[in-house]
Amino acid sequence: MKGDYEAVIGLEIHVQMSTRTKMFCSCPVEFGAPPNQNTCPVCTGMPGVLPVINARAVEYAVKAALALGAKVNLKSVMARKNYFYPDLPKGYQISQYELPLAEGGQVVIETENGEKVIRLVRLHIEEDAGKLIHDEKGESLVDLNRAGTPLMEIVTMPDLSSPQEASAFMREVRKIMRYLGISEGDMEKGHLRCDANVSVRRRGEAQLGTKTEVKNMNSFRFVEKALEYEIRRQVQILEEGGEVVQETRLFDPSTGTTRSMRSKEEAHDYRYFPDPDLIPLVLDKNWVDRIEENLPELPRAKKERYIKELNLPPYDAGVLTETKEIAEFFEKVVAEGVSPKKASNWVMVEVMRIIKEKELNIRHLALSPSSLAKLIRMVEEGKLTGNMAKDVLDVCASTGKDPEEVAQEKGYEVLSDEGELESVVRKIVDEHPDEVQKYLSGKDKIIGWFVGQVMRELKGKADPRKAGELVRRILNEKKGS
Numbered sequence: 395m396k397g398d399y400e401a402v403i404g405l406e407i408h409v410q411m412s413t414r415t416k417m418f419c420s421c422p423v424e425f426g427a428p429p430n431q432n433t434c435p436v437c438t439g440m441p442g443v444l445p446v447i448n449a450r451a452v453e454y455a456v457k458a459a460l461a462l463g464a465k466v467n468l469k470s471v472m473a474r475k476n477y478f479y480p481d482l483p484k485g486y487q488i489s490q491y492e493l494p495l496a497e498g499g500q501v502v503i504e505t506e507n508g509e510k511v512i513r514l515v516r517l518h519i520e521e522d523a524g525k526l527i528h529d530e531k532g533e534s535l536v537d538l539n540r541a542g543t544p545l546m547e548i549v550t551m552p553d554l555s556s557p558q559e560a561s562a563f564m565r566e567v568r569k570i571m572r573y574l575g576i577s578e579g580d581m582e583k584g585h586l587r588c589d590a591n592v593s594v595r596r597r598g599e600a601q602l603g604t605k606t607e608v609k610n611m612n613s614f615r616f617v618e619k620a621l622e623y624e625i626r627r628q629v630q631i632l633e634e635g636g637e638v639v640q641e642t643r644l645f646d647p648s649t650g651t652t653r654s655m656r657s658k659e660e661a662h663d664y665r666y667f668p669d670p671d672l673i674p675l676v677l678d679k680n681w682v683d684r685i686e687e688n689l690p691e692l693p694r695a696k697k698e699r700y701i702k703e704l705n706l707p708p709y710d711a712g713v714l715t716e717t718k719e720i721a722e723f724f725e726k727v728v729a730e731g732v733s734p735k736k737a738s739n740w741v742m743v744e745v746m747r748i749i750k751e752k753e754l755n756i757r758h759l760a761l762s763p764s765s766l767a768k769l770i771r772m773v774e775e776g777k778l779t780g781n782m783a784k785d786v787l788d789v790c791a792s793t794g795k796d797p798e799e800v801a802q803e804k805g806y807e808v809l810s811d812e813g814e815l816e817s818v819v820r821k822i823v824d825e826h827p828d829e830v831q832k833y834l835s836g837k838d839k840i841i842g843w844f845v846g847q848v849m850r851e852l853k854g855k856a857d858p859r860k861a862g863e864l865v866r867r868i869l870n871e872k873k874g875s
């Protein structure tokens with residue numbers, strides 16, 4: 395974007411809640427089922443049926459609202475949002491309008507310039523529509539498996555000012571939802587979708603420019619690409635003396651561009667009114683309070699605690715709190731008495747390497763936190779070298795075996811007899827007078843070479859740190875002579 399323009403972005407994020415059944419009927423929510431299998435008269439919009447609200451979905455949405463610091467309305471109203479589309483059999487979507495489930499709240503994101511608070515307008519519950527499939531014959535087919543899936547819509551204030559901030563916001567929301575265990579946040583299954591209102595204005599100008607709404611962004615990368623394109627498009631129109639038209643635009647991932655879909659609709663076009671089939675949603679204050687008391691520690695709070703109480707560098711704290719499962723694994727290793735920084739190094743480097751290689755969720759790793767703790771202690775006590783430990787770890791991670799047993803099977807044993815180690819070091823030093831001379835003339839790095847020779851002689855069974863100390867001591871003895 396040209397330097398003298400700035401973007402103003404507000405997001406509407408739809409989060410699919412991980413309930414077992416749909417929002418207003420007992421059909422299962424299931425991805426990949428044969429078309430129209432998970433349907434019933436309610437979610438196919440047959441005349442005369444009555445919706446029954448899913449209590450678990452309400453609980454999840456309340457959880458999310460509380461975690462985001464929003465104010466939960468003890469009384470909210472389900473409303474009909476009327477529009478005609480082939481994937482919407484009732485001719486309306488049940489949503490919330492005038493009295494949403496929650497209002498306010500905020501999400502803190504990390505940007506290049508530090509932390510930024512993104513204020514929220516509201517959070518409400520609604521149902522998803524079905525899906526249209528356009529086949530090669532030019533026919534359009536309707537699959538209503540998705541119709542009635544419970545969604546949460548989170549609407550932000552226009553506080554975001556770049557495509558990167560928008561994707562950071564989405565990532566943070568996904569992280570929080572996963573910590574709460576209320577959405578799987580699987581982008582490929584459309585669990586997190588985003589529409590954006592975006593406008594541009596000259597920097598320093600108070601008045602907002604005309605905005606467009608960009609729809610159909612279902613990955614972090616698409617959000618960035620779509621917004622980058624849209625911002626560039628709007629700036630170019632203004633630069634050429636034109637005017638941005640207020641409209642809804644669709645992002646096309648195959649071209650990375652947005653195209654006009656329809657002129658922007660206003661709220662009144664949807665003829666919202668309270669759904670006469672559903673009484674107002676009235677929540678018990680004690681029930682809401684109990685949910686609040688039982689909220690888990692959220693990623694930001696956890697990260698701060700790791701920095702303040704465990705003295706971890708912010709980078710480590712960020713990586714370890716990326717998912718709840720990794721954080722829990724790390725905390726269990728620390729609970730076994732391993733120092734936080736040591737535990738952090740092993741989890742961040744080795745454990746995360748293994749789960750990446752195996753494409754595993756850490757929950758399915760055969761290695762237990764207590765086995766890792768044991769392994770780390772074996773290294774600390776000098777029973778294993780770092781390289782041996784990594785080998786042992788790989789075996790433990792795929793077999794779940796005890797590290798001590800694996801070390802024994804592999805014949806890994808660190809020479810504990812210092813006398814023997816010293817005699818090997820002396821032998822190596824005596825055999826290489828040229829290298830000794832190099833050390834004496836100030837080439838300190840040659841110590842590493844000596845340690846390598848010692849390790850080779852002992853087939854890796856020595857503690858390299860200890861060997862290094864011995865090499866230095868014995869070489870220094872030569873200085874005087």
Ligand SMILES: [Zn+2]
Binds near residue numbers: 416432
């Ligand atoms: Zn149904």
